[in-house]
Amino acid sequence: MEYDKYAHEPFAVTADLAVLTIRDGTLHVLLVERGQEPYKGHWALPGGFVQPDESAETAARRELAEETGLSDVSGLHLEQLRTYSEPDRDPRMRVVTVAFTALLPHPPEPNGGSDAAQARWVPYDTAGPLAFDHDRILADAHDRVGAKLEYTGLATAFCPPEFTLGELQQVYETVWGTALDRPNFRRKVLATPGFVEAVPGAARLTGGRGKPAALYRAGTAATLHPPLLRPTPEGRPA
Template sequence: MIDRDHLYLRLAVDLAILTVREGTLQVLVITRANKPFQGRPALPGGFLRGDEDIPEAAVRELAEETGLDGSTLHLEQLRAYGAPNRDPRGRVVSIAYLAIMPDLPLPTAGSDASSAAWAPVGKVAGTLSFDHDEILAEAVERARTRLEFTTLATTFCAPAFTMGDLRNVYEVVWGHELDPRNFSRKVTNTPGFVEPTGDRRIPEVGRPAALYRAGAATTLNPPILRG
C-alpha cells in the first residue's frame, strides 16, 4: 500500500562563512543562546519567514546573528540538508550557503546568538550543533576546490605579493605544505594567474623576492591541483 501522507516540514538556512585570519583558515561561528544545543557553537542560520525568498533569509540571518552584511558577500548555495533527525525540534530542511572572502570584519552577536566570533576550522570541527560539522566539512572541501580551479587565492594577498605569500594561502586552505619550486612553476605557467610587477621585496634576512600582482584570469587553465 502506498503511503500518501504528506510531509510537513520547516525550511531553514545555514551559513558557512570562511576566511583566512592569523595564518589559519577560520569560520564564523555563534554560540547558541536558546535550546536546543544552548551554549554550544553552531554556524549562523535560522528559519525562513513566510514572506521571504531563501537567499533573503540567508542575508537576514547572517546580519541578525553576527552583524555581517551578507549582501556584500558572494553567497553560493552549497546544498540542502534534510536528514530526518538533523534537528530535535522536528523535520527541518536547511539550505546551506558558503562564502569565502578576505578582510571580513569582526562579528557582533545578536538575535538568538549569545556570542559570535571567528574560529580556526581545526579547532571547532567536531564540536558544532545539529549537523553543522557535516556542513562545515563540505564547505571547506568546496573552498579547497575553488582554489584549484579559480584565482580566488590572490584576493587574500596584498596588491603586490610574493610567490611565498600566495603559496601560504594555498597551504592554509588546503591544510598541508607545498613544494615551493613546483608551486611557483605551476603558477607562472598558468596563463593570466599572476603578473610580475618588476619590483622585489627586500627582507631583513634572506634573498630578495620577486613581487607579483593578480592577473586578468578568473579561472585557472590548467588548474592548480592538490595532488
Template sequence: MRGNLFAVAVNLIVLTVRSHRLHVLLIERGEQPFLGEWALPGGFVQPDEDLVHTGTRLLREETGDPTGDAVVGHLEQLGSYADPSRDPRGRVLSVAYLALVPDLPEPTPGSDAAASAWRPVDEVGPLAFDHEQLLADGVERARSKIEYTTLAASFCPPEFTVTELRRVYEAVWRSELDPRNFQRKVTSTDGFLVPTPTLVTGGRGRPPRLFRRGPATVLHPPMLRESHRVNRNGDAPEQ
C-alpha cells in the same frame, strides 16, 4: 517529543584564512534548542526572501558588516540537509551555503546568538544540530574547488602578493608548497593574476609585487593537492 515546526532554513559555512590557518565563523546559541552550544550561523528563510537573499542577509549580519561592503569573497550553495531528526523543533530543511571571505574583523553576534568567533577549523569541537557534517562538507568543497578554479584569491584582499596567495593554499590544504613551483604556476596561468605597479618595500631581498585577481575562473591544468596527484603508474609525481 518533536515539535510541529516545518520550515526552510539557511546555514552558512563562512571560511577565512587568519594567521596562516583556515578558520570558520561560529556562533554560540542564545536560545533553545542547544542553548549555549556552538553552531554554524543560520536562520529561517523569510516570506519575502529566496534562498540566496537569506544567505547574503545572514552573511552581512553575522560578519558584523550590515552594509556588506567588506564581504567581497565568494558565496555558493553547498547542499541541502533534511534528516527528519536534525532539529528537535520539527522538520527543518536546511540549505547550506559556503562563503569564502578575506580576513575580517572580529564578528558581532546576531540577535539570537550569545557570542560569535572565528575558530581554526582543526580545533572545532562538537557542534549543534548536524553542523559538524555541514562544516566537513564545506571544508572539503573549498579544498577541492581551489584545485581547479581561481577561488583561492577570494581569501585575499583586493591586492596581494604571491606569497600571501600561497599561504592560502597551504592553510586550506594543510600542506607546504614549494615557493618557486607555486610562483611559476600562478604567474604563468593566463588570467589568474594581474600584476599591479606596486612593490612591497621594507623587507629583505627583491621587493615582492602586488597582484589582483584576474578574469580567469578555471585553472587549466588544475593545481592538485598532493594526495590527488598521481601519474599513470599510480605514483605521486616529483615536485
C-alpha cells in the same frame, strides 16, 4: 500517482553559513553560541530562517551581513554548498537547511551588528562538536573549498584586492594542510592564463623582512587551465 496530488507537509527552511577565513596562517570558521535549547550553550554555524519573500541565497547574504557586521557583503564569495534534509535534524520540527560557504579575505571582528548572540572566529581544527549536524556541514564546506582551489581561482576570495603570490600560496597551504614549493607554485600560477594579473610597479613588504613582493589582482578566468592539483594525497604511483 498524480504529481500534484501528493500530500505535502510544511517544512521550515533555514540558510546556514560556513564562513571561512584565514587568520594568522590558520583556517578559521565563524561560529555562534546558541542561547536556547536545543543545544543551548553549544556552538553552531550562523544561520536563520528563510523569509517568505526571499530566496535561500538572499537569506544567506543577509545573515552574512548580520553576523559579520560588515556593511558591504556584496563582493564576498558566497556559494551554495548543499541541502541537508534528514527528518530528525532538529528535534523541534522538520527543518530543511540550505547550507552556504562564504570566503572572507580580511578577518573582521565578528558580530559588529545588533545581534545579541555571540559570534566568534574559531580555528577550524578546534571547532566542534557543533550543534545539530553542523560538524558535517562544516566538513563538507572544507572539502568543497579544497577541491575548488584546484580548478578555479577561488583562492583569491581569501585574499585582499591586491595580494602577493606568497599570500596566495599560504591560502593553498592553509586549506590543503600541505606545504608547497614556492618557485614551482609561482611558476604554475603565472603560467595559468587569467588566474592573476600583475599590478604594474607595485610591491609590498610582506612582513617587514625580506625582499618586497610584487602585487597581483584576481584574474578573470572562471576555471584554471591547467589546474593546480594538490600533491598526491596517497602513495599514488605519480
